[in-house]
Amino acid sequence: MKFTKWQGCGNDFVLIDCREQEPEDYAALSQKVCDRHYGIGADGILVVLPSAKADFRMRIFNTDGSEAEMCGNGIRCFARYLYDYKLTSKTEFTVETGAGILVPKIILDGGKVTGVQVDMGEPHLLGEEIPVVGFDGRRVIAEPITVEGKTYAMTAVSMGNPHCVVFVDDAENFPIEELGTQFEHHEFFPRKTNTEFVEVKDRSHVRMRVWERGAAITLACGTGSCATVVAGVLNDKIDRKAEVQLDGGKLIVEWAANNHVFMTGPAELVFTGEWNG
Ligand code: ZDR
Numbered sequence: 001m002k003f004t005k006w007q008g009c010g011n012d013f014v015l016i017d018c019r020e021q022e023p024e025d026y027a028a029l030s031q032k033v034c035d036r037h038y039g040i041g042a043d044g045i046l047v048v049l050p051s052a053k054a055d056f057r058m059r060i061f062n063t064d065g066s067e068a069e070m071c072g073n074g075i076r077c078f079a080r081y082l083y084d085y086k087l088t089s090k091t092e093f094t095v096e097t098g099a100g101i102l103v104p105k106i107i108l109d110g111g112k113v114t115g116v117q118v119d120m121g122e123p124h125l126l127g128e129e130i131p132v133v134g135f136d137g138r139r140v141i142a143e144p145i146t147v148e149g150k151t152y153a154m155t156a157v158s159m160g161n162p163h164c165v166v167f168v169d170d171a172e173n174f175p176i177e178e179l180g181t182q183f184e185h186h187e188f189f190p191r192k193t194n195t196e197f198v199e200v201k202d203r204s205h206v207r208m209r210v211w212e213r214g215a216a217i218t219l220a221c222g223t224g225s226c227a228t229v230v231a232g233v234l235n236d237k238i239d240r241k242a243e244v245q246l247d248g249g250k251l252i253v254e255w256a257a258n259n260h261v262f263m264t265g266p267a268e269l270v271f272t273g274e275w276n277g
Contacts (some may be wrong), residue, residue: 003271008073010219012246015086017048027065034063054094062214069098070160072222076116079104099160108248117264123230124158155231162193163227171199171207180211196224219248229253
């Protein structure tokens with residue numbers, strides 16, 4: 001099985017083109033492939049499939065085999081694969097995901113790809129849409145959540161996948177390793193959650209670190225960066241366009257007037273290979 005390996009802000013993925021042939025068990029394949037000692041090593045696998053509704057369909061599986069609805073860093077890598085490997089000649093196309101049909105746009109400078117911008121669609125803010133237990137019909141903005149005896153203010157946002165955004169004074173030193181899994185499995189979140197720990201630098205700059213559902217700490221999270229900017233606006237901490245500084249790079253996110261969230265950032269091919277597993 002041939003594959004390509006990609007990274008976007010250090011969030012890394014193995015991309016497999018399954019338009020012709022699909023594996024029997026995606027969950028098992030993802031667990032094996034993502035293993036950093038016995039496999040290729042990645043935060044998830046991205047699967048290219050045909051779509052009846054869009055130009056292509058993307059599926060993403062986490063390292064633990066669970067399927068995510070969407071992946072922001074992944075879709076930039078996915079889009080660049082389609083363009084670089086000439087599966088499309090268009091610079092803007094549609095991709096069916098678990099979060100609906102999204103529209104990536106290849107950014108060119110003198111014929112060279114410098115990044116990818118993605119229309120990530122509209123954020124979902126009602127409790128049952130995210131989902132967060134006990135918040136049916138209303139938004140979850142700066143609500144108390146208690147973890148290990150300490151209470152934090154959470155703002156919950158779905159970008160197709162669930163996110164819990166917590167503003168902290170010092171993102172660098174926040175004990176994510178100890179607390180991340182407790183947020184992920186908190187009883188508020190029936191489908192578990194990704195959690196972003198965010199320090200506001202000024203109204204257009206934030207520092208964000210993430211604990212990903214099904215993948216633990218990663219260097220970056222695209223949907224999480226979008227959720228962060230939406231949460232920052234809802235709490236009146238930042239403006240609608242901001243730079244999100246992640247462990248592995250930075251993303252520009254804008255929650256536009258039409259309610260769509262636009263994310264811009266890099267997507268890089270790391271290597272290509274053949275999987276013998
Ligand atoms: C966070 C993520 N890497 C991205 O860039 O958006 C998405 C991965 C999927 C995530 N772990 C989930 O929702 O289960």
